[in-house]
Amino acid sequence: MGAPKGFPENFLWGGAIAANQAEGGYAEGGKGLSTADMVPYFEKKDYTNLRELMHVTSEKIETAIAHNSAEGYPKRYGIDFYHRYKEDIALFAELGFKAFRLSINWPRIFPNGDDAEPNEQGLKFYDEVFDELRKYGIEPVVTLSHYEMPISLVLNYGGWANRKVIDFYVKYAETVMNRYKNKVKYWLTFNEINTTIIEPFTGGGIVEDRVENVLEASYQALHHQFVASSLAVKLGRSINPDFRIGCMLARMIHYPATSRPEDVHQALVDNQLNLLHTDVQARGAYPAFVERYFEDNNIHLAKEPGDDQLLLDNTVDFISFSYYTSLVSTVTPEEYGVTGGNLYSTVKNPNLPVTEWGWQMDPVGLRIVLKEMYDRYGLPLFVVENGLGARDRMEEDGTINDDYRIDYLRKHISQMKEAVMDGVEVMGYTMWGAIDIISASTSEMSKRYGVIYVDQDDKGQGTLNRFRKKSFGWYKKAIASNGEDLD
Numbered sequence: 001m002g003a004p005k006g007f008p009e010n011f012l013w014g015g016a017i018a019a020n021q022a023e024g025g026y027a028e029g030g031k032g033l034s035t036a037d038m039v040p041y042f043e044k045k046d047y048t049n050l051r052e053l054m055h056v057t058s059e060k061i062e063t064a065i066a067h068n069s070a071e072g073y074p075k076r077y078g079i080d081f082y083h084r085y086k087e088d089i090a091l092f093a094e095l096g097f098k099a100f101r102l103s104i105n106w107p108r109i110f111p112n113g114d115d116a117e118p119n120e121q122g123l124k125f126y127d128e129v130f131d132e133l134r135k136y137g138i139e140p141v142v143t144l145s146h147y148e149m150p151i152s153l154v155l156n157y158g159g160w161a162n163r164k165v166i167d168f169y170v171k172y173a174e175t176v177m178n179r180y181k182n183k184v185k186y187w188l189t190f191n192e193i194n195t196t197i198i199e200p201f202t203g204g205g206i207v208e209d210r211v212e213n214v215l216e217a218s219y220q221a222l223h224h225q226f227v228a229s230s231l232a233v234k235l236g237r238s239i240n241p242d243f244r245i246g247c248m249l250a251r252m253i254h255y256p257a258t259s260r261p262e263d264v265h266q267a268l269v270d271n272q273l274n275l276l277h278t279d280v281q282a283r284g285a286y287p288a289f290v291e292r293y294f295e296d297n298n299i300h301l302a303k304e305p306g307d308d309q310l311l312l313d314n315t316v317d318f319i320s321f322s323y324y325t326s327l328v329s330t331v332t333p334e335e336y337g338v339t340g341g342n343l344y345s346t347v348k349n350p351n352l353p354v355t356e357w358g359w360q361m362d363p364v365g366l367r368i369v370l371k372e373m374y375d376r377y378g379l380p381l382f383v384v385e386n387g388l389g390a391r392d393r394m395e396e397d398g399t400i401n402d403d404y405r406i407d408y409l410r411k412h413i414s415q416m417k418e419a420v421m422d423g424v425e426v427m428g429y430t431m432w433g434a435i436d437i438i439s440a441s442t443s444e445m446s447k448r449y450g451v452i453y454v455d456q457d458d459k460g461q462g463t464l465n466r467f468r469k470k471s472f473g474w475y476k477k478a479i480a481s482n483g484e485d486l487d
């Protein structure tokens, strides 16, 4: 047979978005408010401190709920995918997408989270979106929860720190998995599940000023999400045995700053903490090191009898992850400078260039991550987010010459191909954005990831017209050649 020479025939090329960053229509069609609807636009940014930027307090929530408009809250208007999805999907079809990753906006289906009945208008909206995708033979890849839980579950229950939320999620998962059982095959239970630890409000609906021990509450919330994810896997398999259900991790690979054993060990620890999530969801158990870690950090996890067995019996079919950047670990961070990164900042790696937002660009890191995760889990891997956030300029003739994005994608896809040739089973690649959307961390429109440009600025001004960037033609060619033509 020999080593694979390139991407498999059925490779799922495509793009990805999240409902809260794209849909808009925040109060239409019976939708309730979500955690994302609480985040205002902020002017001055320190990109090395995203957590501070994204921080949502009780006071901010109160102000946001009283604010009955989308103005100043970019995730409430997104790019109007809610009304323009047909036009957007036609462009994805033109690109030759085999797959499109999107999330279902939970409060569109259960506006308060604990409603007795689902909202039919919300269900109908996704029926139409999936039908439109199917019309072009595009496979939907659906994230059940992507930073958009109903705000009522935060206010009335304390978010995922409360075990009761598992039941609401399972009811929601059951509703949509049943409804779309013939339209959707690929499901992801939680986007970047590790965000619950890194940014507890965004990932777990935890308002930090309402809990005493934030880290403990975050791990408790995470445990509930693990249980909920396993229940969704179990349920999904009973609804349609053909479903393929995966977990999703923001893979943050840490390199040691030096070959000093202390730095190497620190990198190991940081990687263990990141891979803990996939260890639970793919292997079915918490890794051994957590006992001591929890003790040292005053974390007392409340588990119910049966939880461990449930996790063990309902592991995922595949592992999906986002990969944007690599990070650096050291026991002496004060010796180094700091740069930005996806959800948190890191020590600078002198070998890597950074984006305008300070994220270190490391295509080889993608190959390392793929090989290392395949060695560890032996499960198919799916790169469901990767891309470059950059400021694009439209020229007078209407062109957008984003050669830097082509360069980024080319290098990452090339490294992914190397990993495939190294024997790693990679199912697909859905680049982040595909179309420009609101940034998750900074709520900016000007941080653009797409190969499709959307005419809208940070204040929500613009025609919302869509334009093909230079990278559009490049990605189309890359897909048509199944990753062979990357020039």
Ligand code: BG6
Pocket: 018, 021, 191, 192, 250, 322, 342, 385, 389, 432, 438, 439, 440, 441, 442, 447
């Ligand atoms: C991931 C998220 O962390 O990174 C996305 O899953 C997000 O929702 C993406 O948009 C890029 O991050 P940002 O902050 O640049 O939009």
